[in-house]
Amino acid sequence: MTYQELIGRIIALQDEGLELFNAGKSVLGKNILVAHVGDYSGVQILIQGGIHAREYISSLLMIEQARNLFLNDLVHNGGIYFIFLTNPDGAEIVLDGIDSVNCDITRQYLTLANAGSTDFSQYKANINLVDLNTNFNADWGGGSQNVFCPATEDFVGFYPESEREVQSLINFTLKTKPLLTISYHSKGNVIYYGFENQTAEDIERDQAIGESLSELTGYPLIFTENSTGGYKDWCINSLKIPAYTIEVGDNSLQHPIGEENLPEIYERNKDVPLLALEKAKEYAKSIDFTSSLMQNMKYENNSISNAKSHTARINRFNKGRNSYWCGDSKR
Numbered sequence: 001m002t003y004q005e006l007i008g009r010i011i012a013l014q015d016e017g018l019e020l021f022n023a024g025k026s027v028l029g030k031n032i033l034v035a036h037v038g039d040y041s042g043v044q045i046l047i048q049g050g051i052h053a054r055e056y057i058s059s060l061l062m063i064e065q066a067r068n069l070f071l072n073d074l075v076h077n078g079g080i081y082f083i084f085l086t087n088p089d090g091a092e093i094v095l096d097g098i099d100s101v102n103c104d105i106t107r108q109y110l111t112l113a114n115a116g117s118t119d120f121s122q123y124k125a126n127i128n129l130v131d132l133n134t135n136f137n138a139d140w141g142g143g144s145q146n147v148f149c150p151a152t153e154d155f156v157g158f159y160p161e162s163e164r165e166v167q168s169l170i171n172f173t174l175k176t177k178p179l180l181t182i183s184y185h186s187k188g189n190v191i192y193y194g195f196e197n198q199t200a201e202d203i204e205r206d207q208a209i210g211e212s213l214s215e216l217t218g219y220p221l222i223f224t225e226n227s228t229g230g231y232k233d234w235c236i237n238s239l240k241i242p243a244y245t246i247e248v249g250d251n252s253l254q255h256p257i258g259e260e261n262l263p264e265i266y267e268r269n270k271d272v273p274l275l276a277l278e279k280a281k282e283y284a285k286s287i288d289f290t291s292s293l294m295q296n297m298k299y300e301n302n303s304i305s306n307a308k309s310h311t312a313r314i315n316r317f318n319k320g321r322n323s324y325w326c327g328d329s330k331r
C-alpha cells in the first residue's frame, strides 16, 4: 500500500456520503482528516488512530468502522468523530520510504536517527523525530521508555505539545468535546485504561466501561502503568473523561501490520464505536453533562457550526490534491 492509496481510501468515504473535514495540520502541512457519523447534537465520542507512523492498520480499521456505521445508519442521538491518521507525515515515510521526504537535510537527519538505514518500515515518530503519543501534557517525560533526544520512537519532544499534530488533536478535542475517546494502536490485542492520579471513582467508571469493551473484543483490559504523555493520558488527566488505548493485532505479527490482517481485526472491533457511544451516553446521564464538564474544557463553542465550510474546503482540496499531496517532491 502506498500513502496515496491510504489517503485515497479515506477520501473515498466522501463519495459514499460521509462528511469529511480537517482536524488540523501536520508539521509538513498535510490535512489531518476527520469524518463524523451520526448527529452533531447529543453526546459525542472521538476515535483516533495512526498516531504512530507504522500503525496504519488502525487507519484501515477505522475507515471500515466509519463506513459500516454510516452506510447502515447505525448512529443516532449522538455522534462519532473518526480521526483516521493523526500522523500523516510519518505514515508517508513508512509507506513510501525516505525518498518521499522532499528535503535533503531532513532525509539525512532522519536516516542518521534511523541508524543509517534506509528501511523506515518500523518508524513511529513524526517528521520531527518526536513520538507524538508521548508529547501530550500528561506527566510529560515521566514514562519509563521516554527518551530526550530526537529518535525514531519514544522521543517526547523538547517540550510538551511542541508538535503541530498534537496541537491539532488537542484543539479538535476541545472544540468537539467528546465524552469518551479511543486511541487505536498496534499491536498486542489489549485495551489500556486509567492514568496515574485518577480518583478511585473515575478508575471504577473507566474500568466498568473498559470491561464492556474487553468483553466485546476479547482483548484483556489492563491498567496503564509507566506510560505518560499519550493522548489517552491527556484526555483522562485534563478532561477527566474515560479514554482508552486499544492495541489491535496479535503480538506475533510484524510491524507494520498489513491489510491481510484487517478482516480478523475488523471483526473484533466492528462494534466498538457503537458500544463506546452507548457507554458515553450512560455516563452523560450520571453527570451534569451540559455545565460542569463543559466548563472544565474551557471552550466557547459547543458545535461544529462550520462543518459545511470544512466540507467545501476539502472538496476544493480534493480537486487539487495531487499537487497538494505530492507538492514538488522528488517522486
Ligand SMILES: [Zn+2]
Pocket (backbone or CB within 6 Å): 051, 052, 055, 133, 185, 186
Ligand atoms: Zn502506537
